[in-house]
Amino acid sequence: AQRVTQPEKLLSVFKGAPVELKCNYSYSGSPELFWYVQYSRQRLQLLLRHISRESIKGFTADLNKGETSFHLKKPFAQEEDSAMYYCALLGSGTYKYIFGTGTRLKVLA
């Protein structure tokens, strides 16, 4: 079954601490993986995608096919990183996303 799992509903860290938001997926083929972010009272927006292998706002995510994971990491969290983060999977040949349940990140001062 196709599935995206984000085990943590809430993650609280102090400013300056490292952050890792976990994402595991289940998919039989070669999916595309994304991280979307929703800041307070804003629309959902793309943060990064695995195929571009880029760092956005200090965040990186590496696709580990062996562990079927796509964890989101940032070495030093900032207060403005507080938001809801969704991991999403796009199967081959489709435009339909499968979203994880989301992790709320709270960065404490």
Place this chain on the structure above:
Amino acid sequence: GAVVSQHPSRVICKSGTSVKIECRSLDFQATTMFWYRQFPKQSLMLMATSNEGSKATYEQGVEKDKFLINHASLTLSTLTVTSAHPEDSSFYICSANSGGNYNEQFFGPGTRLTVL
């Protein structure tokens, strides 16, 4: 980037009435749009895939007669909540794929529906 708008941003209606929500892609054409429902502080639940010129594809458990979707043009999809009840109160979000190389979906700002 591509912009998706929704109208209205919030609506309050009486139980039993119908409400129409519009989703527009402002600067690109979208043959496929998606409708999601989001409960407070929870994930997005895909309701249906809206296909231009054809019937929408509904996810399991979503009543197609209750949530009518029309995708009459390449820039407009509408979701009509028929005979709304208080349990239909939620945040409804649409998205569209711009068809670019990276399959990015662009999301609308959402519509807050409150059924009294």
